[in-house]
Amino acid sequence: MTQLNANSNSPNTIFSHSITSLNSLAPRLLDWFAENGRHDLPWQQHQTDTPNPYIVWLSEVMLQQTQVTTVLPYFARFMESFPTVQDLAAAEWDMVAEHWAGLGYYARARNLHKGAKQLVAVIDETGDFPQTLAGWEAISGVGPSTAGAIMAMGLHRYGVICDGNVKRVLTRWAAIDGDITKSATTKALWALAERLTPRENSGLFAQAMMDMGATLCTRSKPACLLCPLQEDCIAHAQGRETDYPVKAKKQPKPSKFSNALLIKDTDGKILWLQRPDNGIWGGLWSLPLQFVEKIDGKVSGKTTAKNSEASDDKRLKVASNEKVYEAEFTTAEQIINEWLDKLNIAAAPINKTLLDDAPIKHSLTHFHWYLTPQSLTLTNEQTADLTKALQVAEININWSNAKDAQATLGLPRAMVKILEQ
Numbered sequence: 407m408t409q410l411n412a413n414s415n416s417p418n419t420i421f422s423h424s425i426t427s428l429n430s431l432a433p434r435l436l437d438w439f440a441e442n443g444r445h446d447l448p449w450q451q452h453q454t455d456t457p458n459p460y461i462v463w464l465s466e467v468m469l470q471q472t473q474v475t476t477v478l479p480y481f482a483r484f485m486e487s488f489p490t491v492q493d494l495a496a497a498e499w500d501m502v503a504e505h506w507a508g509l510g511y512y513a514r515a516r517n518l519h520k521g522a523k524q525l526v527a528v529i530d531e532t533g534d535f536p537q538t539l540a541g542w543e544a545i546s547g548v549g550p551s552t553a554g555a556i557m558a559m560g561l562h563r564y565g566v567i568c569d570g571n572v573k574r575v576l577t578r579w580a581a582i583d584g585d586i587t588k589s590a591t592t593k594a595l596w597a598l599a600e601r602l603t604p605r606e607n608s609g610l611f612a613q614a615m616m617d618m619g620a621t622l623c624t625r626s627k628p629a630c631l632l633c634p635l636q637e638d639c640i641a642h643a644q645g646r647e648t649d650y651p652v653k654a655k656k657q658p659k660p661s662k663f664s665n666a667l668l669i670k671d672t673d674g675k676i677l678w679l680q681r682p683d684n685g686i687w688g689g690l691w692s693l694p695l696q697f698v699e700k701i702d703g704k705v706s707g708k709t710t711a712k713n714s715e716a717s718d719d720k721r722l723k724v725a726s727n728e729k730v731y732e733a734e735f736t737t738a739e740q741i742i743n744e745w746l747d748k749l750n751i752a753a754a755p756i757n758k759t760l761l762d763d764a765p766i767k768h769s770l771t772h773f774h775w776y777l778t779p780q781s782l783t784l785t786n787e788q789t790a791d792l793t794k795a796l797q798v799a800e801i802n803i804n805w806s807n808a809k810d811a812q813a814t815l816g817l818p819r820a821m822v823k824i825l826e827q
Contacts, residue, residue, distance in 0.1 A: 421598060422580045427638045431579075432604045432611055438634035439614035444621070447474065448481060451559050452610050459535045459560030460491045460525075463545075466552045467518050471511055471570075474620065480509050491529070495522035503689050503816030510819065511771070512687055517547025537561065550596075558609040567612045568592075568599045571619025576602075577651035578623060581640035586651045661774045665696040666766075666824055667742070668781040671789040671805060678811055679738045680802035686770065691804065691815040693824065694742045696780075697735055738801040745795055751782065765827060768820040779824050 421428060444450075449465035451457035464484060468477045483505055488494035494502070499519060506515035524545050528536055536542045542553035550568070557565030568576075573586055576598050584591035603611055622629045628647050630636050641647045669677040678691045745751075766777040784792065789805075796803050804815060808825045811817060817825075 421601065422582075422640065423638060428601060431602050431635065434634045435614045435618065436607065436610055439610065439617060442632075443614055443617045448478070448485070450613065451562075452613060457560050457562050457609075459556050461485070462556050462560030463521075463525075463542075463548070463552075464494075464518070466555050467514050467521075467547060468509065470514060470552070472509065476509070480506070491522050491525050491535075494519065495526040499689055500816060503691075504814065505816075507690060507816040508819045508822065512690060512818070514547060516683065516688055520546040521548065535561075537563075539565070555612055558612045562609055564603075564605055564608050565612065566596070566600050566603045566608070567615065568596050569616070571623075572599060572615045574619050574625070574651055575615060575623045575635075578628075578641035578647055579635055579639045581644070581646075581650065583650075583652050585654050587654055591652075659769070659773050661776060663698045663776045664778070665698060665780045666777045666821075667694040667696065668779055668824075669694060669742070669792075670781065670783045672783065672786055675805040675807050676811065677792070678804040678806060678815060679736070679796075680804075682736055685736075687818045689816070690818050691811070692818065692821055693779075694739050695735075695777075696739070696743060737799060738796060738803075741795055741799055741801070742792070745792055749788070751784075751788070766820065766823050768823065775820065777820060777824060779827060 445453065447465075449461045451462060465477070465481055468481055468484075484494075487501070487505060488497060497519070502515060502519045503512075506512065506518075509515075525535060528534075528541070536545070539550075539553050539557055542548050542556050543550065548556070551572075554565035554567045555569075557563045558567065559565070573595055576582065576595055577586065580598060582591065582594060582598075584594065586592065586595070618633070618635075622633050626648065630639070630642050630647060633639065633642075636642050639647075641650050667677075671677075677694065679694055681687045681690050681692050683689050765779070768775045768777060793803065793805075804811070806815065812822060812825065
């Protein structure tokens with residue numbers, strides 16, 4: 407028995423198990439899946455003779471970094487509104503965004519909408535969905551694992567997947583101790599996944615592997631006694647299941663702080679801005695934000711000296727010109743801040759909020775975002791003036807009360823949290 411070397415540059419990857427173990431893994435896994443796997447997920451295609459790649463593509467995009475239980479209601483709503491890829495391609499972005507709102511990782515929604523248009527173009531030209539791995543990888547937002555899943559499950563052809571669940575199963579089974587964020591380890595894992603995936607029933611195998619990772623070989627409490635691979639799982643034999651996969655320790659996420667402005671007209675309607683296509687919450691609707699920082703430049707830890715003279719150094723100030731916020735501080739928000747300054751209008755309290763008092767913490771992929779709602783009501787004349795200033799700059803705006811905004815606009819989860827306060 408030889409060891410898989412995740413750090414090897416050799417094209418001939420060495421595997422850690424005997425030929426018997428390698429050859430028997432797929433049959434064992436498929437037998438387990440037939441008896442214990444999930445067979446009632448709405449996007450599964452293994453029980454149909456005419457699989458629908460659209461359904462698999464849609465579900466795979468939604469399932470990226472998101473759990474099945476979270477995806478289920480979103481998938482159902484998408485299928486009700488966009489039953490075909492043509493329906494999704496023809497839909498207005500605002501409608502797609504509203505359906506996606508709350509699911510997170512919003513670039514996926516952008517890629518999904520763009521990808522639908524690309525797929526329709528392919529279908530119009532060829533009469534069918536892409537039929538090759540390269541054809542699917544050419545679609546926006548589709549990487550090698552997603553493309554392999556679509557080939558295997560959506561077309562009933564040969565396809566290999568190596569997503570997070572699969573990597574967890576394989577690193578434990580083969581005791582692969584390379585950092586999975588490194589390209590050498592990724593290459594080794596793909597080689598092992600390709601070696602194990604059967605030419606026939608690769609779709610069933612893909613679903614079985616995903617089910618293993620989702621239901622048995624979980625991150626913190628793997629159910630090894632129920633696992634069909636336990637007899638030759640090296641991590642299990644060593645009692646080191648949770649040591650895998652190996653991943654470099656993440657640096658602590660930085661924190662950013664914002665005032666979220668609830669700018670209301672005399673009827674109580676709130677001003678909403680459509681975010682730029684790129685950047686955070688691309689294409690969704692948000693309250694105007696004022697990005698802030700600690701005066702001493704430190705953005706970590708909790709404020710402990712609220713009542714001391716030192717607390718003055720821990721207060722926040724508007725940081726519209728700071729490079730750290732450049733990508734997020736939109737043109738619309740700059741216009742609003744300048745307009746407020748010009749008329750000496752302030753939402754209370756601005757520049758007085760201590761870090762501990764930000765009531766809403768919203769965690770994104772790369773940072774924690776602390777949002778402090780600030781409210782102000784404009785006169786009719788001020789409302790008209792601000793609206794005109796934004797429209798002249800061709801900013802998409804909407805004046806809606808909280809209930810209508812949640813029902814008709816695509817709001818990120820952070821905005822819903824604010825409305826629920």
